[in-house]
Amino acid sequence: xxxxxxxxxCFGILIILFxxxxxxxxAALLISTIFQSTAVINLADKGIxxxxxxxxxxxxxxLLISKSKxxxxxxxxxxxxxxxxxLFFIISIIISIISSFLFENLYIDNVYYLFGVNRTFDxxxxxxxxxxxKIIVLFFNISSIYIIYKLKGLYSNEFMKxxxxxxxVIVLFFGFWEYLCKITNNLSLFPTxxxxxxxxxxxxxxQAYIEGVNNFNKVRLNSTFLEPSYCGAFLSSVFLAVLxxxxxxxxxxxxxxxxLALVFNLSGTGLTSLAISMIFYWIxxxxxxxxxSTLLKIIILVLLLFATLFFTGYLERxxxxxxxxxxxxxGTERSLYNAKAIxxxxxxxxxxxxxNCFRASSFxxxxxxxxxxxxxxxxxxxxxxxxxxxxxxxKDNDYFKLGFYxxxxxxxxxxxxxxxxxxxxxxxxxxxxxxxxxxxxMENEKSRSSNIKL
Numbered sequence: 001x002x003x004x005x006x007x008x009x010c011f012g013i014l015i016i017l018f019x020x021x022x023x024x025x026x027a028a029l030l031i032s033t034i035f036q037s038t039a040v041i042n043l044a045d046k047g048i049x050x051x052x053x054x055x056x057x058x059x060x061x062x063l064l065i066s067k068s069k070x071x072x073x074x075x076x077x078x079x080x081x082x083x084x085x086x087l088f089f090i091i092s093i094i095i096s097i098i099s100s101f102l103f104e105n106l107y108i109d110n111v112y113y114l115f116g117v118n119r120t121f122d123x124x125x126x127x128x129x130x131x132x133x134k135i136i137v138l139f140f141n142i143s144s145i146y147i148i149y150k151l152k153g154l155y156s157n158e159f160m161k162x163x164x165x166x167x168x169v170i171v172l173f174f175g176f177w178e179y180l181c182k183i184t185n186n187l188s189l190f191p192t193x194x195x196x197x198x199x200x201x202x203x204x205x206x207q208a209y210i211e212g213v214n215n216f217n218k219v220r221l222n223s224t225f226l227e228p229s230y231c232g233a234f235l236s237s238v239f240l241a242v243l244x245x246x247x248x249x250x251x252x253x254x255x256x257x258x259x260l261a262l263v264f265n266l267s268g269t270g271l272t273s274l275a276i277s278m279i280f281y282w283i284x285x286x287x288x289x290x291x292x293s294t295l296l297k298i299i300i301l302v303l304l305l306f307a308t309l310f311f312t313g314y315l316e317r318x319x320x321x322x323x324x325x326x327x328x329x330x331g332t333e334r335s336l337y338n339a340k341a342i343x344x345x346x347x348x349x350x351x352x353x354x355x356n357c358f359r360a361s362s363f364x365x366x367x368x369x370x371x372x373x374x375x376x377x378x379x380x381x382x383x384x385x386x387x388x389x390x391x392x393x394x395k396d397n398d399y400f401k402l403g404f405y406x407x408x409x410x411x412x413x414x415x416x417x418x419x420x421x422x423x424x425x426x427x428x429x430x431x432x433x434x435x436x437x438x439x440x441x442m443e444n445e446k447s448r449s450s451n452i453k454l
Contacts, residue, residue, distance in 0.1 A: 001041060001045050002041065003040070003041055003044070003441060004038075004039055004040060004041065004042060004197045005193075005194050005197075006035070006040060006050070006194055006195070006197060006338070006418065007040035007041055007053075008056075010050050010053060010352050011040070013028065013056070014028075014053075017057075018061075019200075021154065021155075022058075022061050022062075022065065022151060022154060022160060023151075023154055023155035025054065025057065025058050025061055026058070026104045026148055026151070026160075026163075026431075026435065027156065027159070027160075027163045027166075028054055028430050029051065029054045029058055029144060029431065030160075030163050030164070030167060030428055030432060031167050031170065032049075032050040032051045032053075033053050033164060033167075033424035033425060033427060033428040033431075034167050034170060034171050034223075034224050034225075034424075035049070035050050035051075035224050036049075036224060036225045036226050036230060036231065036236070036424055037195060037197075037198055037201060037224060037225060037226045038050055038133075038195055038196070038197060038198055038224065039197050039198035039199065039200070040053045040198070041053075041331065042147075042198070042199045042200075044132065044199075044230075046129075046199070046200040047127075047197070047198035047199050047200040047201065048289075049198065049424075051424055051427075052136075052137060052140060055140040055141070055143070055144045056100050056140065057087035057108055058147055059140070059143060059144075059147065061094055062129075062147045062150070062151065065151070069261070075149075075438070077386070077389045078149050078434050079149075081145075081382060081385070081386045081434075082142070082145055082146050082149065082434075084378065084381070084385075085142045085144065085145065085382060087378060088264050088371075088375060088378045088379050089138060089139065089142055090403075091371070091374060091375050091378060092135075092138070092370075092375055093135060093355075094370050095147050095188045095351060095352050095370075095372060095374070095375060096127070096131060096135070096354035096355045096356070097127070097354075097422040099125055099348060099351060099352065099353045099354040099357065100125055100127045100347075100354060102351075103125045103348055103353060104125050104126065106344065106347060106348070107202045108121075108123055108340075108344060108347060110122075110123050112336050112340075113392045115117065115172065118375065120131055121189065121283075121337070121340050121358070122358070122359070123340075123344070123353075123357060123358050124356070124357055124358075125353050125354060125357050128356070130356045131354060131355055131356040133337070134355045134422065135355065137422050138355070138421065138422060139149040140203060141422065141427045144431065145427075145430055145431065145434050146404045147347055148431055148434050148435050149434045149435070152434070152435050152436075152437060153437075155159075155435065156437075156440060157399040157435075157436050157437055157440040157441075158440070159384070160399070160432055160435045160436065161226035161399055161402060164241075164402060164406075164432060165242075165254070166177070167428075168242070168254065168258070169223075169254075170376060171223045171224060171231070171234060171235070172223075172257050172258070172261055173222045173260075174223045174224050175193065175222070175223030175224075175231065175261050175264075175265075176221070176257075176261070176264075177187065177190060178221065178222060178223060179219070179220075179222075179264050182219045182220075183219050185264050186353045193392070195224055201226055206316050208351050219264075219360075220264065220265055220266045220267070221261055221264040221265045222265075223261075227396060228265055228266065229267045229268070229269040229270065229417060229418065230269075230418065230423070230425075231265055231267065231270070231417060232262065232265045232267025232268075232269050232270020232271065232273075232413075233269055233270050233273060233409070233410060233413035233425060234276070234410075234412065234425050235258055235261050235262045235265060235267075235270055236262065236271070236273050236413065237273075237277075237405065237406040237407075237408075237409035237410045237413070237425065237429070238406060239255065239260060239262065240277050240281060240405045240406075240408075240409050241401075241402045241404075241405040241406045241409075242254055242255055242258065242401070242402070243255055243400070243404050244281070244394075244401045244402065244434065245398040245401055245402050246386075247398075250427045264273070267271075269335050269413050269416055269417045270413065270417065272416055273409050273410075273412040273413035273416055274409065276412050277405065277408050277409040277412050281405065282409060284391070284394075305371060320444075333361075334361035334417065335361075337359075337360050337361040337365075338361050338362055339364040340358070340360070340369075341358060341360035341365040341366060341368060341369035342356055342368065342369070344357065344369040345368045345369050345372065345373075348372065350370065350372050350373045351353075351373075352369060352370050352372030352373075352374075352375060353369060353370060354370060354371075355371065355421075356370070357368050357369065358370065359419055359420075360419050361417060361419055361449065362415060362416065362417055362418075362419055363414035363415050363418060363419055363421075364376070364415055364416075364422075365419070366419035366420070366421075367379060367421070379421075382416050383407075383411060386407075386433075387407060387408060387411075390404045390407070390433060391404060393438060396441065396454070397436075397438065397440075397441045398441070399434070399436045399440065400436055400438075402432070402435060403429060403432045403433035404433070406425075406428070406429040406432070407426075407430065408426050408431035410423075410426050410428075410429050411426070414426065427447070
């Protein structure tokens with residue numbers, strides 16, 4: 001067992017948090033989700049993430065709080081969402097146990113041939129340590145949603161919005177620092193061993209850097225994430241979310257730096273999910289009239305961005321990434337993994353092979369392979385129902401709008417090319433949304449500030 005340098009700082013923060021109101025522990029939990037590639041403790045070939053560490057800590061803090069401070073706010077739509085997640089969790093465990101007995105000796109060809117190289121799929125129907133870890137992580141993700149909901153009377157909407165903004169700023173800070181070190185060929189000046197230290201993950205922060213040491217166009221911003229596509233999903237989600245609440249142009253500078261980070265990130269997952277979510281954004285807000293002056297500013301900004309991308313060579317790189325992705329090694333391999341996931345689904349009679357039997361390249365295919373038709377339907381039914389409910393609340397409350405567009409874009413990114421149900425930005429969005437109260441609106445925050453303790 002090895003406690004990392006990040007872990008020492010994390011444990012120090014937890015000690016301080018014990019003497020502070022629990023809302024700061026909730027804030028720490030949301031912020032911890034952006035440190036996706038980081039471990040607090042490394043155990044052999046597994047790393048304990050900051051998020052899991054704080055989730056355990058939050059549960060302990062919750063159990064120590066008096067009953068009088070719980071259940072201050074009750075909302076049926078949140079309670080139904082949590083109950084459906086609990087049902088999904090139970091069904092997933094049952095499927096994993098049944099599959100381990102029914103399909104332990106099921107033969108599925110795990111060899112594939114790609115561009116002259118023989119490779120293998122990692123397929124397992126066994127009840128092993130990896131499965132137990134995934135169950136534990138999922139348990140604490142769901143229990144944290146429940147705890148944040150039960151304690152939502154102890155913090156204001158404005159406080160939670162500030163936590164989201166702080167998270168974005170941290171990602172941008174580390175992202176631009178890392179990116180500058182890459183393009184100047186001085187990655188040693190970035191604390192890679194401090195951030196990218198989880199031995200349980202295949203760290204992809206330098207994948208583009210290795211590919212293009214002498215090619216400026218192939219260097220990609222990654223920040224604190226496992227790989228650029230995960231960072232791109234986060235940046236896309238917060239761009240659309242912050243844009244949706246930027247009525248008074250308060251966040252213009254933040255939006256500019258998010259756009260800049262997206263350009264340097266060069267993630268097909270991020271840009272595609274953003275484009276799709278923008279269509280939903282337009283449909284939802286199509287009744288709002290856009291002023292001519294605002295439209296002209298948008299056109300000028302787009303033209304300037306287009307010119308910048310063209311003259312720096314980034315436009316060619318982005319177009320190549322978007323339209324030639326499926327012909328690349330990565331695109332071909334992802335297709336093979338998704339096809340294998342469907343094969344697992346059919347050979348397990350649509351039951352699924354268990355939470356950890358396989359890892360496809362898209363969320364839907366991965367869900368079908370692991371928890372089958374039943375688990376997949378329960379999960380998406382829950383998320384879609386929740387999005388529909390939140391959609392009805394965003395017109396009169398910008399706090400809900402912020403969370404709605406984060407969740408919508410992250411879900412889109414998952415469907416495109418992120419397979420993991422434990423993807424931390426999914427839970428980041430849910431943690432935030434479940435904490436928001438309907439009776440606190442952003443427009444009235446200044447008049448309420450004297451009555452709300454942040």
